Amino acid sequence: MLAGVSLAIEDGKTTAIVGPSGTGKSVLLKILTGLLPADSGDVFIGTQSMTSARSGEARRKICSEIGMLFQNAALFDSLSIYDNVAFPLRERRELKNREINIEVLRRLDEVGLRGSENSFPGEVSIGMRKRVGLARALITNPKILLFDEPNTGLDPQTGQEIYELINETQASSGFTGIVVSHELPEVFQVCNRVAMLYQGRVQAEGTVEEFLKLDSDLVKQFVRGDTHGPIVM
Amino acid sequence: MILVRQIESVGEGTIARVSAFGRTWLFLFETLAKAVLPPYRFSLIVQQIYSIGVQSLSVIVLVGIFTGAVLAVQSVYTLSNFGATAYTGPAVALSLIRELGPVLTALMVNGRAGSAITAELGIMKITEQIDALRSMAVDPMRYLMVPRILAGVISMPLLTMIFNCVGIAGGFVVGVGTLGLSSGTFISQMVSAVKDVDVISGLVKSIVFGLTFSWISCYKGFNCGFGAVGVNRATTSAVVTSSVVILILDYFLTSILTQIFY
Numbered sequence: 001m002l003a004g005v006s007l008a009i010e011d012g013k014t015t016a017i018v019g020p021s022g023t024g025k026s027v028l029l030k031i032l033t034g035l036l037p038a039d040s041g042d043v044f045i046g047t048q049s050m051t052s053a054r055s056g057e058a059r060r061k062i063c064s065e066i067g068m069l070f071q072n073a074a075l076f077d078s079l080s081i082y083d084n085v086a087f088p089l090r091e092r093r094e095l096k097n098r099e100i101n102i103e104v105l106r107r108l109d110e111v112g113l114r115g116s117e118n119s120f121p122g123e124v125s126i127g128m129r130k131r132v133g134l135a136r137a138l139i140t141n142p143k144i145l146l147f148d149e150p151n152t153g154l155d156p157q158t159g160q161e162i163y164e165l166i167n168e169t170q171a172s173s174g175f176t177g178i179v180v181s182h183e184l185p186e187v188f189q190v191c192n193r194v195a196m197l198y199q200g201r202v203q204a205e206g207t208v209e210e211f212l213k214l215d216s217d218l219v220k221q222f223v224r225g226d227t228h229g230p231i232v233m
Numbered sequence: 234m235i236l237v238r239q240i241e242s243v244g245e246g247t248i249a250r251v252s253a254f255g256r257t258w259l260f261l262f263e264t265l266a267k268a269v270l271p272p273y274r275f276s277l278i279v280q281q282i283y284s285i286g287v288q289s290l291s292v293i294v295l296v297g298i299f300t301g302a303v304l305a306v307q308s309v310y311t312l313s314n315f316g317a318t319a320y321t322g323p324a325v326a327l328s329l330i331r332e333l334g335p336v337l338t339a340l341m342v343n344g345r346a347g348s349a350i351t352a353e354l355g356i357m358k359i360t361e362q363i364d365a366l367r368s369m370a371v372d373p374m375r376y377l378m379v380p381r382i383l384a385g386v387i388s389m390p391l392l393t394m395i396f397n398c399v400g401i402a403g404g405f406v407v408g409v410g411t412l413g414l415s416s417g418t419f420i421s422q423m424v425s426a427v428k429d430v431d432v433i434s435g436l437v438k439s440i441v442f443g444l445t446f447s448w449i450s451c452y453k454g455f456n457c458g459f460g461a462v463g464v465n466r467a468t469t470s471a472v473v474t475s476s477v478v479i480l481i482l483d484y485f486l487t488s489i490l491t492q493i494f495y
Binding site: 030034035047059060062063064066068072074075076077087088090091160 | 356357360362364365367368370371390460
């Protein structure tokens with residue numbers, strides 16, 4: 001599906017990976033998190049290689065630097081919202097329960113869900129589940145945060161709230177963000193740089209302004225949403 | 234050409250089945266290896282024992298009572314042809330302890346808890362919850378599979394013993410209360426006929442069946458296909474496969490245990 005993706009993500013900024021459906025954006029995201037192995041090549045976080053991190057300890061160290069908001073939040077159905085957000089901290093076994101409690105409530109406050117901690121994922125809306133997913137992804141203060149189609153399944157207002165939340169948390173936490181999305185132009189409000197994936201390769205890359213001004217039929221067709229052009233589905 | 238294609242498809246199908254068989258065993262070995270290494274998640278194991286064991290109690294007790302009752306009825310009417318109704322107690326007890334207790338308990342628990350395990354893990358897979366665990370460097374085998382398989386192995390012999398007890402009680406009530414057997418004869422003949430090796434062989438079977446259904450249920454859920462259809466197929470396959478394997482294993486275990494103990 002991917003054939004020679006080479007991408008450098010700028011530290012402290014958010015990069016959007018865009019492209020038509022089925023071009024491998026989510027696959028790329030899963031390779032970046034180590035959920036899928038790449039047939040060849042490597043992923044580096046700073047100077048640390050993902051493929052060479054085979055031991056449990058090395059893998060935990062890398063994973064501690066990455067947080068991910070999945071497309072449907074991927075919350076654990078059998079745990080309450082509080083326990084979902086607390087889960088990564090409890091697994092690390094570094095903090096006492098009191099300290100975990102403070103952190104969890106702070107993050108729930110940040111995403112506007114204080115008061116919902118005893119609810120279960122099945123009892124709340126998809127927008128609230130995404131907020132919980134964001135709080136869970138942020139709870140370990142990761143250096144890198146990945147967003148897989150953060151607005152999928154949301155109405156425009158809720159989607160806008162999620163994007164505003166991403167901007168606010170990025171401003172306060174300073175993480176490096178990677179957002180996978182096919183929603184233009186909404187995704188431009190959360191990213192500094194854009195990379196377009198098509199036919200397994202990065203076909204275009206640059207800041208939002210550079211991307212929109214590119215003299216590329218592929219980019220123009222994708223941005224305009226035309227059905228005719230070099231992009232064939 | 235058509236013949237070549239047919240032969241090719243037979244070959245491909247055979248390779249696929251053998252590969253799946255191998256992957257199933259690798260799954261078990263990996264889970265058992267991780268079960269013995271720390272960290273141990275006792276709270277998760279206890280949760281699963283509650284889910285698999287405690288929540289199966291009512292169905293086990295109900296089925297046990299009526300199984301014992303039916304055994305008593307059948308035994309009395311068969312043994313009366315030989316003037317041997319005094320041996321109804323041993324017939325009921327030995328049938329339950331050696332055979333029906335482990336097998337019926339396994340089939341009931343498999344139908345109830347095994348299907349629930351497969352469905353739960355399948356839904357976790359298709360909603361990316363397992364991926365979420367991995368992204369947090371939590372090993373899904375250790376977190377999800379090990380507690381369920383250990384809980385299956387621990388719960389089954391306990392449930393089997395309960396099944397046997399209520400079954401014998403059911404047989405006693407029907408035999409003595411309805412069919413006119415002597416209570417003293419029922420109990421004394423039963424006590425003298427049931428040996429330690431009968432109980433041990435029944436419990437060995439129950440442990441093996443517990444491992445079998447929990448292993449197959451976990452494997453099917455963990456490897457289910459996409460969407461609701463995938464979960465549906467995995468759940469059905471888990472229950473059917475586990476049931477068939479339990480019955481096949483029962484034959485081989487009975488043969489082996491008979492050689493060892495009798």
